Amino acid sequence: MLLVYTHNISPRLKYAFKHICTRVLGIEVSFTTKIETFIAHDSLKMSYTRQQLGSEFFVKSNDILFEQGLSDLDIHVQDWEETKSFFYNGEKSAIPFDIFAASFYLLSRYEEYLPQVRDQYGRFLATESLAFKNGFLHQPVVDIWSLKFKKALQGHFPDFNFPKRTYSIKPVIDVPTAYSYKLKGLIRTIGGTFKDLLHFRLKRLYQRFVVLFGLKHDPFDTFKYIINKQKQSKFKFVFFFLIGTYSTYDKSINANRKKFISLIKQVADYCTVGLKASFFAIDNIKVLKKEKLQMEAIINTTLTASRHSYSKLNLPESYRNLIELEIEEDYTMGYINHIGFRAGSCTPFLFYDLDHEVQTPLKVHAYHLMDYALLKNQSQLDKKKALNQVINQVKQVNGEFVPIFHNYTFSDANRWKGFKELFNIILNSANEN
Known part of the structure; x- marks a missing residue:
């Protein structure tokens, strides 16, 4: 089990960590705001807060996981090895981006709640998404980040055995x-027939009737x-x-x-x-x-x-x-x-x-x-x-x-x-x- 020390156990924080740790990596996760509890834990642990406590595995937190409601976020996407990431959190962090905040942003579909252009059916467009605009729609970035997090944790806790999942x-x-053509009813069949005649779709007309007479599939x-x-x-x-x-x-x-x-x-x-x-x-x-x-x-x-x-x-x-x-x-x-x-x-x-x-x-x-x-x-x-x-x-x-x-x-x-x-x-x- 991974124990996470944080200054505030918010619903957003629990959601993001449980997806990355439990759903993707297959490990249980729990949270504490007490330093004594954190120090006493002798297995997998990390701190997720604004300042590092000591020499522990530390990821600097972004404020989005401790907020409520929507904000007009100014997001800067940057290259990170073979992928992209956002919510840069500095060099002191074990991971240079807050992947938990970024994962929450994508999984919650935060951007789809904000005003944007939609198509004639009222659908959110791929071209309006952060992923499309910044060239990472083709990658499952949340899963990629999760594996990078796992690799960084393994460096700190080499004796811990992570479960494996399969494709x-x-x-x-x-x-x-x-x-x-089948089971369309008389009115729709007649309507379809007249439409075929009107547009001179003779091949379709022929196909319609050989199907209806059971001569063809x-x-x-x-x-x-x-x-x-x-x-x-x-x-x-x-x-x-x-x-x-x-x-x-x-x-x-x-x-x-x-x-x-x-x-x-x-x-x-x-x-x-x-x-x-x-x-x-x-x-x-x-x-x-x-x-x-x-x-x-x-x-x-x-x-x-x-x-x-x-x-x-x-x-x-x-x-x-x-x-x-x-x-x-x-x-x-x-x-x-x-x-x-x-x-x-x-x-x-x-x-x-x-x-x-x-x-x-x-x-x-x-x-x-x-x-x-x-x-x-x-x-x-x-x-x-x-x-x-x-x-x-x-x-x-x-x-x-x-x-x-x-x-x-x-x-x-x-x-x-x-x-x-x-x-x-x-x-x-x-x-x-």
Whole structure:
């Protein structure tokens, strides 16, 4: 156990230390404000305060972990060996940056509470983030800093054995609509037919009717293929089905259709099934509750995980709604069009509510890549390169890689050509050194 001496045991301090020490490094941590207790401790210990007590392992603290509310922080990002860091704390500190304060800033999504430009859906943009602007979005800096902290501690306490963790993957399959043509109902089918005729999409029109007459497989129906992949993998896939009402934003299938219910049940036999909250459920807890109860009735168990339509997050309200409905895990944190680490970490973390200054029980699994982000690369070779780069970043810190693919990504559509191979690279990455 690591004992930390500090002048003030604040909720922020406990949150940052527990993520780095317990979640990333696997060691327990406790805190004291009493010098006598600190001196008497004969194992792993450090001081985290403004002034060093003596010759102990010391990290100089930044004030952010002892504040409440938001401040307009003036952040200077600097190079630090092979990575970046901020909140410089001087040469007397064992680590020249306050990685605990910096980790808190990134994990709490401090910057997303501040005024900034958002897109047409109200989403926080990757290009507005500190990480993007300073060239470290591609790195899980919180995990990198944690390992640097571990190395510095080992220099002080060479006899202490730190536990080891291993690289893992958590593939996410997003299902905004299970089928391209099937189960759409008469009005939507007629509407789609007229739209195909109007735009002279004769190939699509032909495909629509050969699928509806049962002569061909629906292009979005790739579930058998994905389930076969799940059977070959030791890592559990997480499916998110959209079951909300049809709207301008969501083109889901009616959740009362028996064949759709049967599909969700079939997937749930092999994989974890969560709720893809509809666009209007994101800000409306009544709608979200209705969708949660509906999904629980289908899977016949308690819903544990959710993810928001369009990857939209309004902090802290979005997460407060999940907590109120006792949803334990969220998979919304990430950027659709940019590969990287939105919260700076590839270790699941608990949501910290900055308004209430409290660590919540909601576990956030930030995703690091969505299939759409790979479409920026024209060639298959470039796609593989981009994918392998992010995998290697996670592997270097033995983190958890969370990629998001859609059911239609595995179709034969020209746009998604080669994506089955990319998915196989992810699945095989856990078996390679």
